Amino acid sequence: WILNVTAQTPTNIAVIKYWGKRDEDLILPINDSISVTLDPNHLCTTTSVAVSPAFTQDRMWLNGKEVSLSGGRYQNCLRELRSRASDFEDEKKGIKITKKNWEKLHVHVVSYNNFPTAAGLASSAAGLACLVFSLAKLMNVKEDHSKLSAIARQGSGSACRSLYGGFVKWIMGKEENGSDSIAVQLADEKHWDDLVIIIAVVSSRQKETSSTSGMRDSVETSPLIKHRAKEVVPKRIIEMEEVIRKRDFPAFARLTCADSNQFHAVCLDTLPPIFYMNDTSHRIISCVEKWNRHEGSPQVAYTFDAGPNAVLISHNRKAATLLLQRLLFYFPPKSDTDLNSYVIGDKTI
């Protein structure tokens, strides 16, 4: 017999960034973060997990290529899930798996991203969240989303925020064992549903410095990161929660842009400096800043993760259409800039 589960998980984009860990193994951050989860039909990971007595080892294929599951992060997630698995029985198919059997049975995982992996589009977030969620369903793990978020966190920090839709806060927590470092939903997907997110895919190449090693270097060498984690982010988290509650777009845009810029300033403050944005990214920032100033109040927010791609958030469809017209004029896809395409909702141009 073979038992399988398929799940789809959207990626999330941080508007107050997570950057820096206080515990590398458990993946515990040095500050809270807040993100918005994208529509599940758009940038997402689809994962199928299967279990069968015929499987002789745990195996995983990502975008058609076999990848190793032996890494510590995968193993931590698998261990946590197996220890919480429950008895499963399907009389019709003659399947009976006891809690103890789960420790011995092997799983096969097949996962696809419908967007560039490791190009700074938070693919690890959707990937690990989807892996943990689908395995939890397969193994009949009876934990709520917040417990599952703490397991997904051990796969990749930002993954814990992808277990919820809408606006999500990852609470850094204080406990040494990480039990209180979980994600909570601040507002569901209907709360601010006129926001439109456009991603300008500046480059789909794999980034040179992974988030994991980049933030390790920042924690070790940047004086600015300490000030950011202690003084700046705690205030911004309080403000951002209020701004989201009130759906105050101008304040939302100001905070989002400021936090993205400070995160990249921390990267520059790191030794050796990390350059995630490129000239095209900088030109997109200038273009948005000029437009916002010209309009008198912010119409668009920009944020960049660990890569050059721009995530642009506009407050309604009309503003998004105008934004796209401008972007297409100044940054035509496949022009002399290295900008590839725009991803808007489910259309790529």
Ligand code: DP6
């Ligand atoms: C810039 O979650 O990819 O996207 O926990 O080491 O797997 P690890 O890092 P990861 O870092 C994401 C960093 C970020 C900001 C964010 O998503 O908050």
